[in-house]
Amino acid sequence: MSDAEASDAVLARRAAEGDDRAFAVLVRRHKESLYRLLRRYSGDGDEAYEAAHEAFIAAWSALKRYDPSRSFGAWLRTIAINKARDRGRRMLVRRAIFGSKPLDEETEALEKADPAPGAEHLVLQDEQARRLDYAVSRLPGALKEALILTAFEGYSQQEAADMLAVSVKTIETRVYRARKLLIDQLDPDLRPGAA
Numbered sequence: 001m002s003d004a005e006a007s008d009a010v011l012a013r014r015a016a017e018g019d020d021r022a023f024a025v026l027v028r029r030h031k032e033s034l035y036r037l038l039r040r041y042s043g044d045g046d047e048a049y050e051a052a053h054e055a056f057i058a059a060w061s062a063l064k065r066y067d068p069s070r071s072f073g074a075w076l077r078t079i080a081i082n083k084a085r086d087r088g089r090r091m092l093v094r095r096a097i098f099g100s101k102p103l104d105e106e107t108e109a110l111e112k113a114d115p116a117p118g119a120e121h122l123v124l125q126d127e128q129a130r131r132l133d134y135a136v137s138r139l140p141g142a143l144k145e146a147l148i149l150t151a152f153e154g155y156s157q158q159e160a161a162d163m164l165a166v167s168v169k170t171i172e173t174r175v176y177r178a179r180k181l182l183i184d185q186l187d188p189d190l191r192p193g194a195a
Contacts, residue, residue, distance in 0.1 A: 008072035016063035023063075027056055030073060033153070034080055040148050041084045043137025051087050055080035070162075074155070078163045081145055088141070135185045139178050146174035147182075 003011065003025045015023035034055060038048035058079050059066075066075055136144060136152075142164075149160040150171065157171045164171070 009068035012063055012066050012072050013068065015060070016066065023060060026072065030076055031056075033073070034076060037077060037148055037153055038080055038084055040133055040136050040152055041081070041144060042088070043134045047087065047091075051080065051084045054083045054087070058083060071159070074159055074163050077149070077153070081163070085141060131186060132182075135182050136178075138185075139181055143174045143178035143181065146171045147178035150175055151179075 003021060006014075006022070006025070008026060008029070011022040011026050015026065031052065034052050035048055038051045038055075039045055042048050042051065055076065059076055062079070066072065136147065139147065145164055146160055149155045149163060150157060155163070157168045157175070161168045161171045
């Protein structure tokens with residue numbers, strides 16, 4: 001069986017035994033989805049890249065503790081979310097000490113706009129995606145984690161509950177609250193009582 005055909009659990013076992021190639025295959029399989037998860041979590045591409053890097057390093061160090069009865073992807077995402085939380089806490093401390101630079105999403109989108117025909121539509125879609133990612137990244141941590149895992153990463157509420165060590169009902173409630181906050185932030189006309 002080739003590396004490409006091997007399951008994540010087999011590759012993780014081989015990597016835990018010192019097979020660097022097996023771990024490289026796991027990284028290639030999971031790097032894009034892990035980056036997307038962390039990009040939505042942080043709202044910043046560079047921050048997501050750094051957190052993904054830290055997550056893979058931590059996963060490599062913890063491979064001997066990986067339980068092959070669990071999904072490797074879910075295990076890796078649990079590590080990544082913990083790394084993102086740690087980075088977020090460190091960022092809060094840095095901002096408190098050094099201050100922060102305001103984000104100007106609209107200006108950034110316009111500077112990157114492609115003047116080619118039809119680009120207006122692509123810029124609008126890109127801007128909407130950027131606004132959504134930014135709004136998701138600003139949700140409270142517990143709400144953000146539940147929403148990203150279920151709505152964006154496609155995990156069931158049970159899988160998300162297992163990853164975050166909470167009940168399914170807690171996930172359900174957090175996703176509901178996260179969606180409500182996003183609607184309030186992104187489309188004020190949908191708020192109850194809006195005319």
